[in-house]
Amino acid sequence: MEIKAYFENIQKQIIAELDKSEKSIRIAVAWFTDEIIFNLLCNKAKNNIEVELVLINDHINKGSTIDFDLLTIAGGSVYWIDGSNQENGIMHNKFCIIDNNIIVTGSYNWSKQAKKNYENISVIYEDHNLVTQYINEFNYIKSRLSGSPFQEIKLSTELILKRVEVLKTVIALEDIEDIRTQLVKIANMVEDVDNTSWSGISKVKDIIELVKGNNYHQAISKITILLQQQRQITVYQDPEIAALKLEIRAFEYQVSSLQDELTEVEKLIHLYEVRHNQELGSILCHLLRIRIKIFKEQAKDDANKQADYDEAKRDFEEFNKSYKELEKEKINDLPEKDMKELKKLFREASKKCHPDVVSDELHDKAAELFINLHKAYKANDLNKIKELAKELEQNDPFIPMSETIENKSKFLSKITELRKVRNELLRKLKEVKGSEVYETVAKITNWNSHFSGIKKKLQSELDSLEKLDYDRR
Numbered sequence: 001m002e003i004k005a006y007f008e009n010i011q012k013q014i015i016a017e018l019d020k021s022e023k024s025i026r027i028a029v030a031w032f033t034d035e036i037i038f039n040l041l042c043n044k045a046k047n048n049i050e051v052e053l054v055l056i057n058d059h060i061n062k063g064s065t066i067d068f069d070l071l072t073i074a075g076g077s078v079y080w081i082d083g084s085n086q087e088n089g090i091m092h093n094k095f096c097i098i099d100n101n102i103i104v105t106g107s108y109n110w111s112k113q114a115k116k117n118y119e120n121i122s123v124i125y126e127d128h129n130l131v132t133q134y135i136n137e138f139n140y141i142k143s144r145l146s147g148s149p150f151q152e153i154k155l156s157t158e159l160i161l162k163r164v165e166v167l168k169t170v171i172a173l174e175d176i177e178d179i180r181t182q183l184v185k186i187a188n189m190v191e192d193v194d195n196t197s198w199s200g201i202s203k204v205k206d207i208i209e210l211v212k213g214n215n216y217h218q219a220i221s222k223i224t225i226l227l228q229q230q231r232q233i234t235v236y237q238d239p240e241i242a243a244l245k246l247e248i249r250a251f252e253y254q255v256s257s258l259q260d261e262l263t264e265v266e267k268l269i270h271l272y273e274v275r276h277n278q279e280l281g282s283i284l285c286h287l288l289r290i291r292i293k294i295f296k297e298q299a300k301d302d303a304n305k306q307a308d309y310d311e312a313k314r315d316f317e318e319f320n321k322s323y324k325e326l327e328k329e330k331i332n333d334l335p336e337k338d339m340k341e342l343k344k345l346f347r348e349a350s351k352k353c354h355p356d357v358v359s360d361e362l363h364d365k366a367a368e369l370f371i372n373l374h375k376a377y378k379a380n381d382l383n384k385i386k387e388l389a390k391e392l393e394q395n396d397p398f399i400p401m402s403e404t405i406e407n408k409s410k411f412l413s414k415i416t417e418l419r420k421v422r423n424e425l426l427r428k429l430k431e432v433k434g435s436e437v438y439e440t441v442a443k444i445t446n447w448n449s450h451f452s453g454i455k456k457k458l459q460s461e462l463d464s465l466e467k468l469d470y471d472r473r
Contacts, residue, residue, distance in 0.1 A: 002125040003351075005257030007426070010108050010121055014096070015040060017104055017123060024050040026097040026138050031056065033064040033111040042074040051076035054141055060111075079145050095250075097134050101126060105134075105250045120426070122253045130249060137246055160189050160204060161227060167207075168223045171216050183211055200226060221394045228399065244411040248402040251418035252357040258425040259354060260347055265432050267378060272441045277326040279451040283458050285323060288316040290465045332380040342385055346377045349389045352398055356421045359404040366398050 006013045011034065018025060018040055025044060032038070032055045045051040053071060055061050057080035061068075068078045095105040106121035124130060163186050170178040190204055203226045210219035295309035334342060355367035369388065376384035392398075401418075405411050432438055444450045 003253050003257050004123045004125075005120060005254060005261060006123070007120045007429075010119060011037070013121065013123070014104060014108075014110070017096075017098055017102055018044065020102070021049055021098045023099045024052075024097075025099075026052045026135070027110070028054040028096075028138055028141060029094045029110050031058075031060050031109040031111045031113075033060065033066060033113075035066055037110055038066050038068075038071070041076060042071055045071060045074035045076035048075070052079070052138075052142075053077070054079045054081065054138070054145075056081050079142055081141070081145065095134055095138075095246075097131060097138065100131055100135065103127070103131060103134055106254065120254065122250065122257055124253060133246055133249075160186065161200075163189060164204060164207065164223055165227060167211070168220055168227075171211070171220055179211065183208060200229070218394065225393070228403075241406065241408065241411070244408065244415065245402055245405075248405075248411060248415050248418065249400075251415060251422060252400060252402060254422050255356050255418060255425065256351045256354055258422060258429060259350070262425055262429050262432065263350075263374065263377070265429065265438065268441055269432070269435075269437055270378060271331065272437065272444075272447075274326055274329050274331055275447060275451065277323060277329075280455060280458060281323045281326070283455065283462060284319060285316075287458060287462045287465065288312065288319060290462070292316055294465065294468060330379060332382070334380050334382060338382050339380070342377065342380060342382045345382075345385050345389045346373060349373055349385070349392050352392050356418065357401055358398040359401055362398050 014037060018037070021044060025041065027041075032053065041051050041053070051071065051074075053068075053076065055078070071078055094107070094109055095103060097103055103124040104121055105124070106119065108119040108121050163182065167179065167182040167186060170182055186204065187208055190201065190208070203222065207219050207222050207226070210216075210222065291312045292309065295305055295312045298305040299309045350370060350373050353366040353369045353373070355363050355370055358366045369392070373385065373388050375381075376388065401414060405414060
C-alpha cells in the first residue's frame, strides 16, 4: 500500500490517475463541472473502459456547460441523486475508484470552482480492503437510486485468512504435525490467488517462510497484524455507519500523509540549519564579535551609535546560543541506499503509531513511540529506526481509531477532531513552506556551491571589518 497527498495541481493529478485506468472508473462526487476531466471520461468510455458517475441533481451540475448525456452515449453511466432530499442525501464522500486498485478521495469536488479553492486529495494505491469498502459504498448509493437490494462484496481472500487464523491457533498449541498440515493447505491456496489482486498475499508468503524456518514467535506477530489489517470490512447493517467509517479512514490517511510531508520539510530545514552552522558558524561568530567591538568604540565618540552597539550585542547573543545548540547535533551521514531504507522504514512505522489515528486507549503509548521515531529520523539513525520498527512489528499492533467505533455520535465527534488535526497540519505545512528559510533551501541545487558562495561573501565582509578595526587603532 502507498499513500500520496496533494494540495496543488489537483486537477492535473486526477487526470494522471484517470489516464492509468485500463478496466473501470467509478466516481461519486457532489459537484462535477470540470469539462477537461469529463471529456477524458468520455474518451475512456469509448475505449471500452467501464465508467460510472454519481452526482447531485441540482442547479450547479444541471446548469453547467457539460452535456452528461455524452458520457452515456460514449458507453458510460450517469446516476443522479436528488440534492433536495437530505434523507437520500447529498453524498457523504467525494471519491473515485480506478481499476479496483486506486482510490482518490479528499475535499476536492471535480468542479471549476474547486481549482480556485485550497483543497486536497489523497491517492491510495493497493489497499484491497479499503477498495472493497469504497466499492460497497458506491454500490449502496446506486442501490438507493434504483431501489434494488444492495449486495455486499465479500473478500475472496477470506478463506485464506481463516486458514491463517487456524495456523496461529495450532502454533500456540505447539501441535507440530497440525502446523505442517495447515502450512501445506495455505501454500496451496496461495498458489490460486492472483498476486496483483490482493496486497496481503506477500505477507501470507512471509508467514509461510517464517513457519518453515521454525520462527514461530515472529510468525504469530505477523499473523496478528495481517488479520487486524485485512479484516476491516464492516457488515453493511447501517449504511450511514459505513459512510462515516470511510470518511474517518480518509481523514486518517490524510493526517498520516500530511504528517509525512511536514516531517520531510522540517527535516530538510533542520539539515540546512545544521550544515549552515557547521560551514558558517565560526566565521559568523567572529564577524559578529568584531561588529560589537567596532560599534562599542564608535559609541564612545557618538551617543547615536549606542543603539547599534546594543543591537550588535543582541545579535551575537542570539546567534551564539543557537550556534552552541546546533553544535551538539549529530546527524549521521548515510549513503543513498541507507537513506532510502531509513525513509521507507520511518514512513511505514510512523503510520502504524500516529497518535491521532490510533484508538484512544493506545494514544499515549503511540505518542511516545512516535516521538522516538521522529528523533531517530531527524538524526538519520538507521539502527534506532530499525529497532523501533522491529518493536512495532513484534508487539501487539496499534488499532486504527476507525476500527474501534460503532456509535454514530462518536464517529461524528472523531471526524470533527481529525478534521481539526488535518487543518492544523495544513496550516503548519503552509506556514513552513512559506518561510524564508524553506524558500531558500528549496531553490538550492548544490549545497556545496551554496555554502561556498556565502562563505566568500562573509569572508569579504569580515576582511573589511577587520581592516576598519585595524585602521581605528
